Amino acid sequence: MTSPPHSVxxxxxxxxxxxxRYFAQHSVTDPRIALGIGDDCALVNxxxxxxxxxxxxxxxxxxxxxxxxxxxxxxxxxxxxNLSDLAAMGAAPMAFTLALSLPEANPDWLEKFSQGLLxxxxxxxxxxxxxxxxxxPLNICITVFGxxxxxxxxxRDAAQVGDDIWVSGALGDARLALAGYWKEIHxxxxxxxxxxxxxxxxxPRIALGLALRGVANAALDISDGLIGDLGHILERSKVGASLxxxxxxAGLVLxxxxxxxxxxxxxxxxxxxxxxxxxxxxxxxxxxxxxxxxATPVTRVGxxxxxxxxxxxxxxxxxxxxxxxxxxxxxxx
Ligand code: ADP
Ligand code: MG
Numbered sequence: 657m658t659s660p661p662h663s664v665x666x667x668x669x670x671x672x673x674x675x676x677r678y679f680a681q682h683s684v685t686d687p688r689i690a691l692g693i694g695d696d697c698a699l700v701n702x703x704x705x706x707x708x709x710x711x712x713x714x715x716x717x718x719x720x721x722x723x724x725x726x727x728x729x730x731x732x733x734x735x736x737x738n739l740s741d742l743a744a745m746g747a748a749p750m751a752f753t754l755a756l757s758l759p760e761a762n763p764d765w766l767e768k769f770s771q772g773l774l775x776x777x778x779x780x781x782x783x784x785x786x787x788x789x790x791x792x793p794l795n796i797c798i799t800v801f802g803x804x805x806x807x808x809x810x811x812r813d814a815a816q817v818g819d820d821i822w823v824s825g826a827l828g829d830a831r832l833a834l835a836g837y838w839k840e841i842h843x844x845x846x847x848x849x850x851x852x853x854x855x856x857x858x859x860p861r862i863a864l865g866l867a868l869r870g871v872a873n874a875a876l877d878i879s880d881g882l883i884g885d886l887g888h889i890l891e892r893s894k895v896g897a898s899l900x901x902x903x904x905x906a907g908l909v910l911x912x913x914x915x916x917x918x919x920x921x922x923x924x925x926x927x928x929x930x931x932x933x934x935x936x937x938x939x940x941x942x943x944x945x946x947x948x949x950x951a952t953p954v955t956r957v958g959x960x961x962x963x964x965x966x967x968x969x970x971x972x973x974x975x976x977x978x979x980x981x982x983x984x985x986x987x988x989x
Pocket of ligand 2: 788789
């Protein structure tokens with residue numbers, strides 16, 4: 657693990673050298689970016705007729721990641737969580753800005769952080785077009801810009817009564833890894849490492865989001881736990897839902913744990929960055945095709961209902977009572 661140590665003196669690196677060396681290293685080839693890093697503003701020509709999708713996510717040291725988090729994986733994660741918001745909207749990534757507050761200019765940390773960040777940016781053709789750099793507590797704030805045809809966004813307020821509820825990939829391994837770090841449970845080192853991979857390097861489901869345009873009604877990405885996030889769709893769409901508890905796809909490591917933990921962490925884990933979406937029953941084959949086309953597993957886990965609230969059902973259709981809460985920064989210590 658590389659951490660930014662506090663007692664070491666690094667060779668003088670001016671703010672401008674730092675930006676040039678670590679963040680302006682890639683020449684932007686996207687014809688939509690008329691001007692990238694280096695001036696007072698970046699200049700962007702969105703594709704004519706397309707709508708911009710814009711989202712910001714901030715990651716705070718000690719809150720969203722451990723202060724000694726591996727810098728490469730942190731670079732990946734802070735862009736991944738932003739790309740995940742574009743995926744949830746069905747938008748294609750275009751560009752992003754990076755506002756960085758750093759305790760000091762540690763070249764080793766900056767090298768790894770920028771590598772992790774820019775490798776994911778390149779993989780999604782998402783250009784770094786500007787930002788801000790300042791000295792202060794470690795804090796990383798990214799704003800991402802994407803494009804989509806007007807009217808095609810997968811909004812939270814568009815779920816319809818009768819829709820199936822689906823989730824992508826698998827849930828709960830990131831929360832399981834955290835439980836391992838916090839010593840809430842014991843995990844074998846290999847299992848812990850495997851789960852931690854999901855926590856440190858989430859996969860933004862961009863290809864699935866794009867394939868779901870015109871197929872899904874509503875969608876969001878699961879960052880604070882499935883029930884809490886699904887609750888946002890229910891509230892915004894003014895509907896209710898039931899979930900088939902034991903059809904929820906558990907992560908590889910979590911699936912080896914006891915039923916109670918599987919239920920808890922798939923329902924209210926957090927840091928999953930999978931998509932939860934609703935689609936008409938008549939679109940089942942199309943959803944499965946979207947999953948195959950994007951090489952992303954999709955699982956049907958419930959349905960949207962008229963009656964408000966969220967009902968959890970076992971395999972026999974019997975209601976299950978669980979005391980669970982989703983993550984909330986202001987109600988969780
Ligand atoms: P200003 O003082 O006009 O805000 P800055 O001196 O902060 O400009 O930044 C100079 C240029 O470097 C700008 O184009 C800005 O967008 C870019 N920039 C600053 N920090 C970053 C960063 N962390 N990543 C990418 N670009 C950055
Ligand atoms: Mg500035």
